[in-house]
Amino acid sequence: MALRELGSLERFLGLKKPNKYSTQGGKKVPVLQNNNGPALIGLVTIASHLVREAKRPELLGDSAEQRAVVQQWLEHRVTRLDNYAKEEVKVILKELNQYLEDKVYLAGNVFTLADILMYYGIHHIVVELAIQEKERYLNVTRWFDHIQHYPGVRHHLPPVVVLRNRVYPSGHH
Amino acid sequence: MKLYIADGNPHCIKVLAALDLTGVKCDIETVSHEEKVVPHLSHPVLPVLLLPGGQHLFSPNSICQYLFDVSGQAATDATNQWLEWEATHLQVINDEYDNTDYYKNLPAVLQSLHMVALQGKRAEAAAVMKEPLNWLEQNLSKKNTPFLIAEAVSVADVVLWAALYPLISDSGFDAGELRTVHGWFDRVGDLAACQTAAHKVLHGKGVEALKTFLQKHPVTHHRDSPTNNT
Numbered sequence: 001m002a003l004r005e006l007g008s009l010e011r012f013l014g015l016k017k018p019n020k021y022s023t024q025g026g027k028k029v030p031v032l033q034n035n036n037g038p039a040l041i042g043l044v045t046i047a048s049h050l051v052r053e054a055k056r057p058e059l060l061g062d063s064a065e066q067r068a069v070v071q072q073w074l075e076h077r078v079t080r081l082d083n084y085a086k087e088e089v090k091v092i093l094k095e096l097n098q099y100l101e102d103k104v105y106l107a108g109n110v111f112t113l114a115d116i117l118m119y120y121g122i123h124h125i126v127v128e129l130a131i132q133e134k135e136r137y138l139n140v141t142r143w144f145d146h147i148q149h150y151p152g153v154r155h156h157l158p159p160v161v162v163l164r165n166r167v168y169p170s171g172h173h
Numbered sequence: 174m175k176l177y178i179a180d181g182n183p184h185c186i187k188v189l190a191a192l193d194l195t196g197v198k199c200d201i202e203t204v205s206h207e208e209k210v211v212p213h214l215s216h217p218v219l220p221v222l223l224l225p226g227g228q229h230l231f232s233p234n235s236i237c238q239y240l241f242d243v244s245g246q247a248a249t250d251a252t253n254q255w256l257e258w259e260a261t262h263l264q265v266i267n268d269e270y271d272n273t274d275y276y277k278n279l280p281a282v283l284q285s286l287h288m289v290a291l292q293g294k295r296a297e298a299a300a301v302m303k304e305p306l307n308w309l310e311q312n313l314s315k316k317n318t319p320f321l322i323a324e325a326v327s328v329a330d331v332v333l334w335a336a337l338y339p340l341i342s343d344s345g346f347d348a349g350e351l352r353t354v355h356g357w358f359d360r361v362g363d364l365a366a367c368q369t370a371a372h373k374v375l376h377g378k379g380v381e382a383l384k385t386f387l388q389k390h391p392v393t394h395h396r397d398s399p400t401n402n403t
Contacts, residue, residue, distance in 0.1 A: 040250055041254055041257075045254040064243045065239070068236075072235040075257070078260065095214055
């Protein structure tokens with residue numbers, strides 16, 4: 001999973017030479033062997049490294065504040081989205097939905113690495129949502145649809161159909 | 174900018190130490206464990222840093238990284254890697270340790286603190302921490318620098334030291350033969366900023382001071398089978 005994601009990220013970033021990855025431990029943590037130095041371990045660490053390698057630092061945030069918010073979402077991805085109990089899914093979606101109430105992207109008005117990795121990590125959840133649930137988490141669905149249509153992001157993942165018009169009357173909770 | 178902390182919340186140690194070390198100016202407000210500071214989160218989470226732009230940081234590691242960033246020490250591959258390891262191996266589910274059903278798949282540090290502070294099971298707590306501490310020992314012993322990454326202290330040292338402090342400083346907690354870890358741990362702990370932060374949260378009472386926090390954060394709400402590991 002994480003390895004295909006890193007492959008897609010490389011293509012999004014336009015990195016010419018694909019890297020070789022391996023995994024480590026029961027959690028299959030990605031490892032990037034680096035010719036010029038020690039191996040890099042961890043999805044967030046490797047993804048941030050690739051972004052800098054591609055000279056796209058703005059994807060990590062333009063200011064210290066934005067960088068911190070991006071980092072917080074990247075951490076959220078590998079701590080909460082990669083490890084949750086079934087009953088926690090609703091909490092994860094509800095919190096994200098509330099957070100996105102007044103935002104276009106996770107870091108506010110600009111597209112960042114946080115959107116890419118959160119999109120990859122939440123795809124398997126959104127795919128399973130019934131139409132009614134997609135409407136309940138409308139901000140998540142809107143954001144998700146936005147990111148899957150962002151040029152060059154989707155790659156290894158199938159598109160998820162998102163209805164632009166409500167099927168159920170609003171206030172249906 | 175405002176930092177919200179709570180007494181006896183172990184996650185506050187690292188942010189207070191980072192604040193002191195970086196010298197960033199910030200108001201500090203102590204609130205109760207139940208205070209809901211971040212509007213979009215369902216449960217009360219602390220510490221929280223309210224940024225000048227109005228956003229909330231509620232990941233202790235992101236708060237620390239932010240404080241280092243604004244004081245001119247940007248994140249690097251090396252600091253990112255240690256912070257990611259801390260968040261995924263110390264604070265979250267420990268997949269490798271599953272000898273007892275009750276504690277299966279729980280956050281390593283939180284789980285150990287429960288065992289030490291609430292149940293007095295120090296040997297079991299040491300067993301939970303064995304794997305991550307050995308990993309840290311392996312990595313430190315390969316390096317010739319006094320701190321994790323370089324000659325000078327970095328955000329990675331503060332984050333890891335603070336996560337381990339309540340356990341390793343407990344006199345009954347026997348982490349085993351970890352010579353390099355202990356040397357590093359003492360070096361970071363000798364910094365005035367770290368001593369002040371630990372005292373402010375624990376009041377010199379060690380894990381005893383964490384009891385209220387731990388009772389409010391039971392270690393049972395996580396998944397009971399490792400099926401979501403995709």
